[in-house]
Amino acid sequence: MALKFGILDQSIVFPGQTPAEALANTVKLAQFAEANGFERFWVSEHHDSPLMAGASPEVLIAHLLARTEKIKIGSGGVMLQHYSAYKVAENFNVLASLSPGRVELGIGRAPGGLPRSTKALQKGVSEPESLGEKLTELDQLLTGSFGVDHPLAGLQANPVPEQPADVYLLGTSVSSAELAAERAYPYAFALFINNDPDAAQAAFRAYREKFDRSKGREPKTLLALTVIAADTNEEAEELAGHMKSVRVTLASGKTVNVGTLEQAEEFARQAGETFTAEVREADITRGTIDVVRKRLLELRDLYDADELIFTTVVPDFEKRLRSFQLLKEAFQEEELIV
Template identity: 75%
Template sequence: MSLKFGILDQSIIFPGQTAAEALGNTVKLAQLAETLGFERFWVSEHHDSPGMAGSSPEVLISYLLAQTKTIRIGSGGVMLQHYSPYKVAENFNVLASLAPGRVELGIGRAPGGLPRSTKALQKGVAEAATLAEKLTELEQLLHDKTGEDHPLAGLEASPLPVQPADIYLLGTSISSAELAAEKGYPYAFALFINNDPETARKAIETYRNQFNRSLGREPKTILALSVIASDSEEEANALAGHFKSVRVMLASGKTVNVGSLDQAKEFARQAGETFTAEERDADITRGTKETVRKRLLEIQAQYGVDEFVFTTIIPDFAKRIRSFELLKEAFEGELV
């Protein structure tokens, strides 16, 4: 059996670190992922978040492409709801022209921050559009000019690359799976954000069952999950022990995931809504390389996914590196 692994790095600024040090570690991890033979390295988009340095994935991707040679580099993801599809297409067409075949455009549906940053990002936006409409326009602009039925017929997001960036849709719900299936995109379910196994199973099943094969593509599923591998079970449990996930349910019916109860309170305050919150221990696959290997194979069989993307939140950078090295050792000869 062959597997494809990737890394999603959030450029977290751990206590005692500077933003420059966090971004420097992201560069080192991308280079490590390439050395270990991982398939891809994605960076996230977070706004108004002092604990995370990755606010501009397009800029970070360009630097990572220059610091690596072969690994695919992408966004996990660009929050398209905030932006003009035309500008996103221009950014990624430049990147794909600089590094043909190495650029991936993961699109996220979440705001990537609190209501305050969403308001700032969307300041001056005159036209409302659904994510599905924006995706349609984005894909067209990545490949060609806009058609005659477009209000700006003939518009081109120059330069048009020989190998445009591949679009991936990221999500945590069945509705995201339905949209990915309709558009015929690869689908990445973020289990590290929504660790409800039933929702994940239904989303992946829905994606496969509803996939639009008329576009000439085949479904492709990726599961993004938290993993910590260590030289002992005790150390792995200690490293994973204090992380929490919090689901916020606003009075309007909107649901978001944040990292702490304090963030939940601040999100609701900025949104001007009452809320309820559910806090639980983060779902982290952990243990020695043997334990992690066994569990990952069980997860692959459980969900039937094609690939994994790992996020590993360990403040000690040397131990974070060791975790990825152990993952490589656990599947020696099986990565493609």
């Protein structure tokens, strides 16, 4: 079976760029992905950060659908905890009606920003709901209406499309994997955020063991990871730089992943809690075609991943494109990518 690839783009505003230039590069990258046989292209959601231009994935998805023809376009992901399931369903039902069969709704569980952005996004919410409750509502509204036992019985998120958006759950833990299994959603583990191999293996194992096949679906796993391919190993090492992964644990027990200790301190300050932080070298698959292909196949086999989805944090856009071009060439040689 051919190994399917996707791209997750974070619309990063690199030094010397404007947000408009970052978003224009996201469009170019989506068109490149389509032209080069990638399966899907996802965009992320980040708030209150001048370094990220993608604050509204549904808006960006609409534009990308209009600028491409066939490739699947989705969110990686929409942070459902902040929003009404009804409004999210309306947004994605419109998108799925405009581009049937091409829309994917990835749901994330992280805040997507610092505590003050979470406070602003959830300001005025009078009836807090759990993520599980929101997912139940979302499932109903993507395909029809609330049932008779719901306080808003009969409510629809019009237009109800013939081919609703496919829902994916994104996560970095066993708990997210178990939730995906319970709902019979495809599950994407973000190894580029939590690069603990034991955590990833435990999550995938829990997902497969607890997957609810009674819903008529089969497990589907995606491994999301950072990859940098270059013409030489030396160039790949230079492009990779010294990226870090910082896992913050607040006094309340809440955990979040950030990129720097400064971000960890700011997160804890806004949360009003003490914290501990674990700093790791970012896990970046990097090197020439041969080096990258070998490691990606090892990771696929280690986690038994059905698909891979890549993020490539390289400021030079042409070198970022070159990295994805080399990935395509690497797997064409193995006849693993369609």
